[in-house]
Amino acid sequence: MEPSLSVDIAGIKMKNPVMTASGTFGSGVEYSDFVDLSKLGAIVTKGVTLNERLGNPTPRIYETPCGMLNSIGLQNKGVEAFIREDLKFLEKFDVPVIVNIAGSTIEEYTRVAERLSEESMVKGLELNISCPNVKDGGLAFGASVKSAVKVTSAVRKTTRLPLIVKLSPNVGNIVDIAKGVEDVGADAVSLINTLIGMAIDINSFEPQLANVFGGLSGPAVKPIAVAMVWQVSQAVDIPVIGMGGIINAEDALEFFLVGAKAIAVGTANFIYPEATIKIINGLREFLKKSDFKNISDIINKVKV
Amino acid sequence: MSHIEARILTKKEVAQDIFKLSLFCPEIASTVIPGQFVHIECGKDKKFILRRPFSVHRQINEDVFEILFQVVGKGTKSLAEVEVDSCLDIIGPLGNGFKIPDDCKNVLLVAGGIGVAPLVFLAEKLFLSKISFNVLIGCANCQKVVRFPLKDEMTGKIYFSTDDGSLGSKGNAADLLLNHLRKNEKPDRIFACGPEPMLKAVTSIATRNGISCFLSLEERMACGIGACLSCVCKTKSGNKRVCVDGPVFNAFDILWE
Ligand SMILES: Cc1cc2nc3c(=O)[nH]c(=O)nc-3n(C[C@H](O)[C@H](O)[C@H](O)COP(=O)(O)OP(=O)(O)OC[C@H]3O[C@@H](n4cnc5c(N)ncnc54)[C@H](O)[C@@H]3O)c2cc1C
Ligand SMILES: Cc1cc2nc3c(=O)[nH]c(=O)nc-3n(C[C@H](O)[C@H](O)[C@H](O)COP(=O)(O)O)c2cc1C
Numbered sequence: 192m193e194p195s196l197s198v199d200i201a202g203i204k205m206k207n208p209v210m211t212a213s214g215t216f217g218s219g220v221e222y223s224d225f226v227d228l229s230k231l232g233a234i235v236t237k238g239v240t241l242n243e244r245l246g247n248p249t250p251r252i253y254e255t256p257c258g259m260l261n262s263i264g265l266q267n268k269g270v271e272a273f274i275r276e277d278l279k280f281l282e283k284f285d286v287p288v289i290v291n292i293a294g295s296t297i298e299e300y301t302r303v304a305e306r307l308s309e310e311s312m313v314k315g316l317e318l319n320i321s322c323p324n325v326k327d328g329g330l331a332f333g334a335s336v337k338s339a340v341k342v343t344s345a346v347r348k349t350t351r352l353p354l355i356v357k358l359s360p361n362v363g364n365i366v367d368i369a370k371g372v373e374d375v376g377a378d379a380v381s382l383i384n385t386l387i388g389m390a391i392d393i394n395s396f397e398p399q400l401a402n403v404f405g406g407l408s409g410p411a412v413k414p415i416a417v418a419m420v421w422q423v424s425q426a427v428d429i430p431v432i433g434m435g436g437i438i439n440a441e442d443a444l445e446f447f448l449v450g451a452k453a454i455a456v457g458t459a460n461f462i463y464p465e466a467t468i469k470i471i472n473g474l475r476e477f478l479k480k481s482d483f484k485n486i487s488d489i490i491n492k493v494k495v
Numbered sequence: 496m497s498h499i500e501a502r503i504l505t506k507k508e509v510a511q512d513i514f515k516l517s518l519f520c521p522e523i524a525s526t527v528i529p530g531q532f533v534h535i536e537c538g539k540d541k542k543f544i545l546r547r548p549f550s551v552h553r554q555i556n557e558d559v560f561e562i563l564f565q566v567v568g569k570g571t572k573s574l575a576e577v578e579v580d581s582c583l584d585i586i587g588p589l590g591n592g593f594k595i596p597d598d599c600k601n602v603l604l605v606a607g608g609i610g611v612a613p614l615v616f617l618a619e620k621l622f623l624s625k626i627s628f629n630v631l632i633g634c635a636n637c638q639k640v641v642r643f644p645l646k647d648e649m650t651g652k653i654y655f656s657t658d659d660g661s662l663g664s665k666g667n668a669a670d671l672l673l674n675h676l677r678k679n680e681k682p683d684r685i686f687a688c689g690p691e692p693m694l695k696a697v698t699s700i701a702t703r704n705g706i707s708c709f710l711s712l713e714e715r716m717a718c719g720i721g722a723c724l725s726c727v728c729k730t731k732s733g734n735k736r737v738c739v740d741g742p743v744f745n746a747f748d749i750l751w752e
């Protein structure tokens with residue numbers, strides 16, 4: 192018998208526990224030549240704000256050992272155009288769509304959440320309170336328990352959709368923030384967002400990114416992500432979605448073993464556009480080979 | 496658009512630190528148009544992870560295409576070390592490519608350094624379409640000059656300039672362009688590829704002379720397929736992605752930083 196990969200994250204039913212990480216998969220359109228989107232566990236779209244945002248100046252990326260820095264700065268066309276164009280495109284696929292939302296003020300978060308809650312295509316919201324690349328907001332909300340709780344409870348009041356809060360690793364204690372948002376009604380947490388980093392061009396003496404700082408992602412961050420997923424999953428009862436440097440099924444397995452109920456694939460999409468599908472197949476193979484019937488058989492089974 | 500393995504048929508150092516690879520890859524070779532590029536994994540099992548974009552330099556036949564690249568960093572260094580008969584992991588063809596309008600009769604190609612790479616493919620298409628053209632190439636010095644492989648029967652003339660005057664006239668591609676326009680008939684269109692300062696200079700010369708001008712731009716890229724928004728350039732109609740909305744843009748639409 193084929194092992195079962197299906198999971199239920201906060202009421203969102205997924206065929207498998209493999210999602211896309213926000214900002215690394217566009218809205219799915221861009222990848223539809225390479226991936227049958229209906230085969231994914233869920234699509235998490237690029238961060239959406241109330242109005243269009245142009246993002247940061249270029250260069251916006253710089254490659255670092257086993258990773259990359261990005262400072263895209265939440266470029267997006269705003270919630271209305273997103274609904275009209277991107278959600279519309281996704282209608283033809285049988286896959287849950289989770290929309291990543293961002294804002295500069297609590298009111299912006301709640302207005303975007305309210306608007307998206309009217310759309311039946313949207314199966315969940317992921318609250319980005321951890322973007323290191325915009326000065327006004329993003330990380331400002333995710334940096335302290337108090338502000339994270341404030342924005343989460345405000346959005347909680349405006350929507351019945353499953354609410355996932357995306358946590359930043361750039362904080363003193365990620366566990367406190369996870370517990371704080373759980374207390375005010377978050378249905379799940381996802382982690383980690385990128386780590387603040389900087390790189391310098393030694394010829395020009397200038398930073399490699401026009402924005403000076405960027406967010407580090409890719410294989411380089413994986414051990415940090417695994418540690419944080421482990422700490423958080425021990426501390427909260429809501430599902431934990433793990434991400435950070437996952438390139439293949441073996442990487443993904445580490446996250447399940449430390450307690451993630453689902454995982455998301457980010458930077459790997461840039462290198463291998465079919466990475467998500469390969470990971471799904473690899474997980475199935477692993478379960479089969481090891482005689483597990485269900486992905487849940489390995490979740491949180493690390494021996495420590 | 497395909498994601499495939501392409502076998503390396505030949506590798507040659509054609510000028511100092513400049514290499515040419517010919518790749519067996521019918522999926523790309525049979526569909527690619529001038530100005531499009533491929534996204535190549537240069538360092539499997541190395542510490543760097545992202546692909547590197549390279550223009551298609553020539554379409555040899557329905558099965559084989561070439562790239563021409565200059566070693567500037569770790570990715571291109573590693574690409575210069577690949578062995579003939581091994582395979583490269585490639586995504587392509589990507590991007591929009593050069594559009595040649597029907598009423599175009601006389602074209603000028605302007606290359607700065609390794610910017611000649613996509614213009615050779617374009618020149619071959621222009622020749623097949625019986626459109627006359629000239630080529631201006633600016634390089635650092637004579638060691639960096641790549642032969643522009645035009646067959647004798649092709650109409651185009653090629654002019655060189657070098658920064659140190661070691662070949663052709665002394666100066667850069669923009670100087671060469673100014674000089675050329677002074678002495679020759681005005682072209683219907685300029686196609687240019689090269690470093691940003693040169694493209695800016697070419698744009699301002701084209702503007703002053705009222706010549707339509709299209710540029711192939713470069714930006715750092717991650718995905719190459721329009722998803723990550725790392726490669727944007729500012730245009731009159733908003734941010735555009737160099738990888739899918741370009742790399743070829745109307746010079747007069749670009750808002751330079
Ligand atoms: C659409 C497109 C087509 C291109 N076609 C060609 C081609 O035909 N032949 C060729 O030799 N090069 C081409 N380039 C440039 C080529 O992609 C870069 O030279 C290459 O990515 C550098 O990789 P690296 O690892 O060797 O350098 P790195 O170690 O990454 O960097 C070395 C230097 O190269 C610069 N650089 C890095 N990435 C790019 C980039 N994408 N564009 C410009 N500079 C960059 C860096 O800022 C740095 O100064 C093209 C770029 C684009 C965007
Ligand atoms: C180019 C890029 C853009 C991103 N944009 C967003 C975003 O809009 N919202 C968000 O919550 N996270 C964003 N992220 C963070 C990723 O979703 C993910 O948390 C992080 O990259 C770690 O996973 P990875 O190592 O697999 O990429 C972005 C990451 C990258 C590399």
Ligand code: FES
Nearest residue numbers: 719721723724738
């Ligand atoms: S390289 Fe990702 S959008 Fe162009």
